[in-house]
Amino acid sequence: MDESIAFFLSIFPRLLAAVPLTLALTAISGVVGNALAVPVALARLSPNPFLWIPSAIYILLMRGTPLLVQTYLIYYGLGEVLPGSFIQQTFLWEYLKDGFWYAVFAFSLNTAGYTGEILRGAMSAVPKGEIEAAKAYGMSKWLILWRVTLPRAIQICLPAMSGETILLLKATSLASLITVWDVMGTARQIQKESYRIYEPLLAAGVIYIVTVFILTRLLNFVERRINQHRAAPVSA
Amino acid sequence: MDASSPSLLSLMSFSQDGWGARFIEGLVVTVQVSVTAYAVSLIFGLLGASAKLSPYKSLRVIADGYTTLVRALPELLLLLLVFYSGADAIKFLLSFLGDDYADIEIDPFAAAVGALGFIGGAYMTEVMRGAIQSIPPGQIEAAKACGMSPLLRVRRIILPQMLRFALPGMSNLWLNATKDSSLISVLGSFQDILFMGYRAASTTKHYSFFYSMTALFFLALTLVSMAVIRLLEARVNRGYK
Numbered sequence: 072m073d074e075s076i077a078f079f080l081s082i083f084p085r086l087l088a089a090v091p092l093t094l095a096l097t098a099i100s101g102v103v104g105n106a107l108a109v110p111v112a113l114a115r116l117s118p119n120p121f122l123w124i125p126s127a128i129y130i131l132l133m134r135g136t137p138l139l140v141q142t143y144l145i146y147y148g149l150g151e152v153l154p155g156s157f158i159q160q161t162f163l164w165e166y167l168k169d170g171f172w173y174a175v176f177a178f179s180l181n182t183a184g185y186t187g188e189i190l191r192g193a194m195s196a197v198p199k200g201e202i203e204a205a206k207a208y209g210m211s212k213w214l215i216l217w218r219v220t221l222p223r224a225i226q227i228c229l230p231a232m233s234g235e236t237i238l239l240l241k242a243t244s245l246a247s248l249i250t251v252w253d254v255m256g257t258a259r260q261i262q263k264e265s266y267r268i269y270e271p272l273l274a275a276g277v278i279y280i281v282t283v284f285i286l287t288r289l290l291n292f293v294e295r296r297i298n299q300h301r302a303a304p305v306s307a
Numbered sequence: 308m309d310a311s312s313p314s315l316l317s318l319m320s321f322s323q324d325g326w327g328a329r330f331i332e333g334l335v336v337t338v339q340v341s342v343t344a345y346a347v348s349l350i351f352g353l354l355g356a357s358a359k360l361s362p363y364k365s366l367r368v369i370a371d372g373y374t375t376l377v378r379a380l381p382e383l384l385l386l387l388l389v390f391y392s393g394a395d396a397i398k399f400l401l402s403f404l405g406d407d408y409a410d411i412e413i414d415p416f417a418a419a420v421g422a423l424g425f426i427g428g429a430y431m432t433e434v435m436r437g438a439i440q441s442i443p444p445g446q447i448e449a450a451k452a453c454g455m456s457p458l459l460r461v462r463r464i465i466l467p468q469m470l471r472f473a474l475p476g477m478s479n480l481w482l483n484a485t486k487d488s489s490l491i492s493v494l495g496s497f498q499d500i501l502f503m504g505y506r507a508a509s510t511t512k513h514y515s516f517f518y519s520m521t522a523l524f525f526l527a528l529t530l531v532s533m534a535v536i537r538l539l540e541a542r543v544n545r546g547y548k
Contacts, residue, residue, distance in 0.1 A: 132522070136522040136526050137490075138486075140504070140521050143501075143505070143508075143518050143521075148515035148518055148519075151514040241380070244382075255383060268392075269392060276385075283380075
């Protein structure tokens, strides 16, 4: 038992060294995915069938199939197509040998689908009067989007979006299955080297719980800052 | 595609040795695992929600710990942890009952389904707690005033009304259960859709084709589920609107 605890403690430095990779996966996929969610939501709300039908199918595909299948499809599928293509001659190839960018690609596309659907709901919940007021001021369509619809929609769906970010952080553990040595991947590597099942998983679990806790606090803080003006009065 | 190589679609044939037939076998495994894991998560969810709403503080603390921990950990990590340790934990508990139980074999299917159900149960707990709390307290008081026993109250007042509030959340969790079931392919001892896709892809080297097929099978499962959910929603909401 003592020896098991000693081993459990001894692997923390190695697992902690993988935390930046897990955070990088989450941050890059989160930023790219949320940015892509805007055109997805806009297309979904468009009256033009050439826009809303592809967008609806995209959202359905991302939400209707497991992320692990999407990740394999991108990793192995692109791995089948890219070698031998012109990409191999470019500087991009250096990056594409590693699973990391395939994981980022898969997680970003997936996040765009989920957040796109959330954003669509929030955009249609922006009060009509605010958009009419912006029109009355003579703002162009894009200026209204940039100054009114998008900021208001983000305020509305911020809690849902931070929930998605936590889910994304947890989902990045799937990258370990395509040879990315994130926290989960490192834990599995230690498992294989040491023939111990529990200690690496438990230690990785502790790290994930602490990371999720810190990220939740951080997102709550951002939410409060952005929705400051809507905070409930201190004494009702 | 030149004429000498077989077309991709013929690889997916549903005859004896075509991959199509094996994908169907995989679909059956996926559905079995999802349905059983979902049933287990309903049990954990009901227990968890009752504990969260119970007057005993110790029960509330345990239930809070359960939902907080499970929802903060990646599903893959939890699955591996519960899959391997669940069997050992049960053996350990059974060993107190006598030596006869010490070398009992835990079926891997039961371990995997138990692990997935345990994970889903934490989310189910929150859905059910919310649903129970949305029932107007006046109705429960009225039932008490009519002299109904606690069990009768659950059966006649709480369960039928709770279903209406819980259904959207429960439907989402069912869709998640079908998707999360794909994680069991990692354990190596289950031939679910993703496992079949993995094998088909690595045998034939047609990765994009077979992973697309895998995605299509999951999509079909989602679409059928969504159609059933729509019918169920119409049914539990009859009398409203």
